[in-house]
Amino acid sequence: MNGTNNVSKIRSVIAASSVGTMIEWYDFYIFGMLSTTISLQFFPKDNPTAALLSTLAIFAMGFIVRPFGALVFGRLGDIIGRKYTFLLTLILMGGSTFLIGCIPSYEKIDIWAPILVLLLRILQGLALGGEYGGAATYVAEHAPVGKRGYYTSWIQTTATLGLFLALGIILLVKSNMSDAAFNAEWGGWRYPFWISIVLVGVSIYIRLRMKESPLFSKLKAEGKTSANPLKESFRHKANFKMVLLALFGAVMGQGVVWYTGQFYAQNFLETKCKLDFEQSRTIMLWAIAFATPFFIFWGWLSDKIGRKWIMMAGMALAIFTYRPIFNTFLKDSNGHYQEAFSGKGITRSNEKAIGTKIEAISNSEDSLMTRNTLVTLSNGMYYTEVVTDTIHKINQGTAVGLRAQKNVHVNTSTYWQFVGLVFILILYVTMVYGPIAAFLVEMFPTKIRYTSMSLPYHIGNGVFGGLVPFIGLLLTTTYPADPLVGLWYPIGVAALCLVIGVLYLRNKIDRNIND
Amino acid sequence: MRKFNAFKRYFGLLFLFIAPFVIYELISGALKHIDTKKTELINSPVNWIVIIAIFTPIAIGLVIFGWYAFRGEYDHLPQKSKELDV
Numbered sequence: 001m002n003g004t005n006n007v008s009k010i011r012s013v014i015a016a017s018s019v020g021t022m023i024e025w026y027d028f029y030i031f032g033m034l035s036t037t038i039s040l041q042f043f044p045k046d047n048p049t050a051a052l053l054s055t056l057a058i059f060a061m062g063f064i065v066r067p068f069g070a071l072v073f074g075r076l077g078d079i080i081g082r083k084y085t086f087l088l089t090l091i092l093m094g095g096s097t098f099l100i101g102c103i104p105s106y107e108k109i110d111i112w113a114p115i116l117v118l119l120l121r122i123l124q125g126l127a128l129g130g131e132y133g134g135a136a137t138y139v140a141e142h143a144p145v146g147k148r149g150y151y152t153s154w155i156q157t158t159a160t161l162g163l164f165l166a167l168g169i170i171l172l173v174k175s176n177m178s179d180a181a182f183n184a185e186w187g188g189w190r191y192p193f194w195i196s197i198v199l200v201g202v203s204i205y206i207r208l209r210m211k212e213s214p215l216f217s218k219l220k221a222e223g224k225t226s227a228n229p230l231k232e233s234f235r236h237k238a239n240f241k242m243v244l245l246a247l248f249g250a251v252m253g254q255g256v257v258w259y260t261g262q263f264y265a266q267n268f269l270e271t272k273c274k275l276d277f278e279q280s281r282t283i284m285l286w287a288i289a290f291a292t293p294f295f296i297f298w299g300w301l302s303d304k305i306g307r308k309w310i311m312m313a314g315m316a317l318a319i320f321t322y323r324p325i326f327n328t329f330l331k332d333s334n335g336h337y338q339e340a341f342s343g344k345g346i347t348r349s350n351e352k353a354i355g356t357k358i359e360a361i362s363n364s365e366d367s368l369m370t371r372n373t374l375v376t377l378s379n380g381m382y383y384t385e386v387v388t389d390t391i392h393k394i395n396q397g398t399a400v401g402l403r404a405q406k407n408v409h410v411n412t413s414t415y416w417q418f419v420g421l422v423f424i425l426i427l428y429v430t431m432v433y434g435p436i437a438a439f440l441v442e443m444f445p446t447k448i449r450y451t452s453m454s455l456p457y458h459i460g461n462g463v464f465g466g467l468v469p470f471i472g473l474l475l476t477t478t479y480p481a482d483p484l485v486g487l488w489y490p491i492g493v494a495a496l497c498l499v500i501g502v503l504y505l506r507n508k509i510d511r512n513i514n515d
Numbered sequence: 516m517r518k519f520n521a522f523k524r525y526f527g528l529l530f531l532f533i534a535p536f537v538i539y540e541l542i543s544g545a546l547k548h549i550d551t552k553k554t555e556l557i558n559s560p561v562n563w564i565v566i567i568a569i570f571t572p573i574a575i576g577l578v579i580f581g582w583y584a585f586r587g588e589y590d591h592l593p594q595k596s597k598e599l600d601v
Contacts, residue, residue, distance in 0.1 A: 057562070064569060241588050244580040248530075463569055471566070477558065478548050496533070500580075503523050504589045 006144070013142045014154045016210045017135040020090050020203040021155060023196070024131045025162025026169075027097035028124055030192045032059045032263070033170055037182070037189040041105045042113040058118050062125035063466025069129020070454035071230065077134050077450035078229035081220070082141070083212045085450070086134030087204065093127035094200025096120040101193025105185045129462070133454030140441035141213040146303055149509075152437035153299020157292055159433070160426070163262055164288045167281055169195060174277075215446050229451040233444075242443050243456050249505045250439060251460025253315045253497025254432040256490035259465035260322065261425035262288075264486070267469050268326060269418070272483055273333035274383070274408045279415065287422035291430055298434030306507035307435040307442075314431025315498045322487050325421050330483060332414050335375060335383050335405055350376040354384065358391070365393040380411030442510035464493055520590040527584025534577040541567050 031038065035055045043051035069089075077085035100120050106113040136155050143151040173188045182188040211217075219225050226232050234240050262284075269280040298310050331337050338346045352374045359368045369389045376382040386404045410418065436457075444452035472486030479485045545563035583589060 064565075238593065241580075241583050242593070244576055244583070245589065245592075248577060248580050459573065463573065467566070467569075470562075474558070474562070474566075478544075499526070500530070503526055504584065504592075506592050508594075 010142055010144070010151060013210065014139055014151060016203075016206045017086075017139050018154050018158050020086065020207055021131055021135045022158035022162045022165065023199045023203050024090065024093045024128055025159045026165045026199065027093050027162075027196050028062065028128050029163050029166040030097070030170065030196075031062065031100065031121065031124070033166055034189050034192070035059055038117070040183065041185065041189075042103065042117050043106055045106075054114065057470075058114070058121050060466060060470050061118065062121045062128075063462040065122050065125035066129035066458040066462030066466070067455055069126035070133060070458040071129075071451070072126065073130020074133055074233075074451035074454040075229050077130070077137070077454075078226050078448055081212050081216055082134050082138045082450065083207070083210055086131055086138065087207050089127040089130040089134065090200060090203055090207065093124055093131065094196055094204075096123040096127065097193055097196040097200075101190040101196075107185075125462070129454065129458045133450050133457060136437035137441060137450050137453065138213050140438060141215040141446070148441065149302035149307065149435050149438040150296070150300040152441065153296045153302075153434045155437055156299065156433050157295045159258070160262065160288055160292050160295070160429070164285065164292070166192065167285055167288075171278075171281055171285075219446055224447060226447040229448045233448045233452040233455070239444070239448065239452060243452055245500075245504055246440060246443055246453070247456035247459055249497065249501040250311060250436060251456050252464045253460075253494040253501065254311065254436055255460035255463075255465030256468055256493045256497075257315060257318045257432045258429050258461065259468040260318070260487070260490040261422075261429040264468050264472055264490070265326075265422055265425050267472075268329060269333075273329050274404075274406045275333060276407045276409055279409060283415065283418050283422055286419045287426050290419075290423050291426035294427055294430035295434040298431055299438065302435035302438060303509070306509055307439040308501065308505045308507040310435050311432045311439070312498060312501050314428045315494045315501070317431070318425075318428045319491050319494050319498065321424070322491055323484055325425065326484050326487060328421060329418065332417065333408050333410055335377060335381065335385070335408070336403065338377060338379065338381065344379070347378045348375055349378045350374075361390075367391045367393075379414075381409065381414065383408040520587065523589060524585050524587055527581045527586075530577055530581030530584060532581075534574040534581065537577075538567070538571055538574050541570060 039051035039055035043054055045051070073085050073089055076088070097120075100117060103109075103113055103116050103120075109116075132155075135158075136152055139155050140148055140152050169192050173191045174182050177188050180187075212220075216225075232239065233243065266280060266284050269275045269283065270277075273280075275283070302310055331342070338344070339348065353371070354374050355372045357370045359370070361368055367390070369391055371387045371389070373385045373387070374382065375385045383405045384407045386402075386406060388402045388404075440453040440457060441449060468490055471489045475485045475489060476483065541563075545560075545567060548558050549560050549563055550558040
């Protein structure tokens with residue numbers, strides 16, 4: 001076969017695998033991004049906080065079941081083949097996503113609404129657990145020697161591109177209708193779920209035309225496929241110790257760096273910095289757009305200098321710079337800090353009262369007065385200041401209470417500074433994630449590769465990474481004095497992984513994975 | 516190389532102890548912070564139980580990893596699939 005044909009063939013393999021995987025990530029992420037709306041639709045409205053937490057718990061469930069999907073579909077992939085297994089996961093994911101968009105609200109079907117959402121979310125998690133390992137293995141087994149890192153890095157861009165697509169489609173739908181129309185029972189929030197079925201249909205058509213992986217086909221023709229991949233992966237000590245090394249020396253740290261850079265950062269900008277909806281999302285979109293090519297760069301570089309030190313450098317940089325970066329987000333978006341402590345001579349250039357509300361405090365004769373003021377600062381930043389005072393009935397006095405801010409709109413220079421900082425966070429993601437598919441593929445033999453690499457990958461990403469926002473919230477609630485306390489979880493996990501990776505991993509590239 | 520391998524083995528002991536320590540911290544944290552009155556929903560018993568249930572098997576995995584490291588199982592990493600005895 002000539003060189004042009006080979007290049008064309010590998011390009012179509014990458015395209016078919018990447019498009020499907022990107023759509024699976026899209027399906028997986030729209031749930032998290034629409035969690036506030038979903039919580040209002042599928043849970044009782046009398047306790048919105050409980051509803052949101054329940055939605056986040058269901059969102060987290062999708063991550064937690066990923067390792068089980070890795071076991072089920074990894075086994076299938078090592079027995080019947082890569083192509084049909086990841087076709088199955090695509091159908092399962094697309095179907096579940098579409099059906100989430102079709103579930104009637106809590107008001108119509110009562111408790112069945114959250115139960116159906118939970119079941120479909122579990123199916124999504126299982127499907128994703130089977131998809132990634134298949135796609136990475138499929139591409140790696142087609143890639144020529146010396147270019148495995150480069151070719152598999154295209155698969156590595158899909159998670160970020162899926163996030164980008166999800167953000168983009170949600171923004172597009174939301175910008176074309178009012179908030180009421182978007183949040184209505186059968187409103188715009190359902191469109192991203194329905195769009196999925198079209199995307200998945202296209203991807204299935206492309207994937208059906210692909211052939212099985214050449215290494216797996218050869219193994220099957222020789223009758224050397226594994227009869228029991230689970231047993232061979234985890235009950236043979238020699239292979240099991242490599243599974244442990246992959247998890248604790250690479251994927252665990254990669255998972256927390258990934259989710260801190262792309263999820264925790266967005267959540268932090270929204271809930272701690274109180275940036276408005278449009279700014280918090282467009283900052284992520286710009287940073288993702290600028291950083292995504294670096295997945296390819298690090299994958300390519302890993303073919304030249306090895307995978308290990310690129311991943312370890314990404315982890316080390318994350319450990320030492322997370323707190324300063326997130327602290328900058330906090331300070332530069334805080335109007336009160338800008339006025340009083342920044343030392344830049346920033347003053348209030350305009351104040352406009354936008355409403356006052358007085359509410360009785362239950363079991364008390366006192367009342368709470370909430371004043372909303374639109375504040376504009378001399379540096380161009382504006383936000384809604386919310387001052388809550390207690391009005392005492394007995395002495396007719398007022399105790400000045402809490403001063404908070406919401407709907408923060410930072411000025412242009414701060415906006416681009418934030419884009420730059422999120423870009424740095426995602427650059428770390430590209431360093432740890434770009435080379436990891438090739439790294440994992442090279443660790444395990446063909447006949448149990450799908451199973452062996454999928455489990456550590458999904459424990460690292462689904463459990464360690466997927467729980468970053470949830471454990472961050474748990475830490476922040478438990479230790480409220482430090483707004484950055486949630487970062488200690490990813491920093492601690494990445495530090496442990498860095499020590500193990502530096503000490504026990506080797507940097508040698510395995511040229512021959514055909515064994 | 517022998518010195519580095521000895522160093523890697525001693526570090527194995529560290530991982531053997533880190534894992535039970537993490538589980539101890541999780542359980543004591545749960546006992547201290549679980550909020551049965553549901554004033555802080557994030558600290559509900561279900562959340563803590565799920566987190567402990569997920570991380571306990573992973574911590575056992577870290578103990579096994581530490582034990583293998585201490586026994587010198589990672590002094591030499593396989594160069595070929597044949598060395599993985601499957």
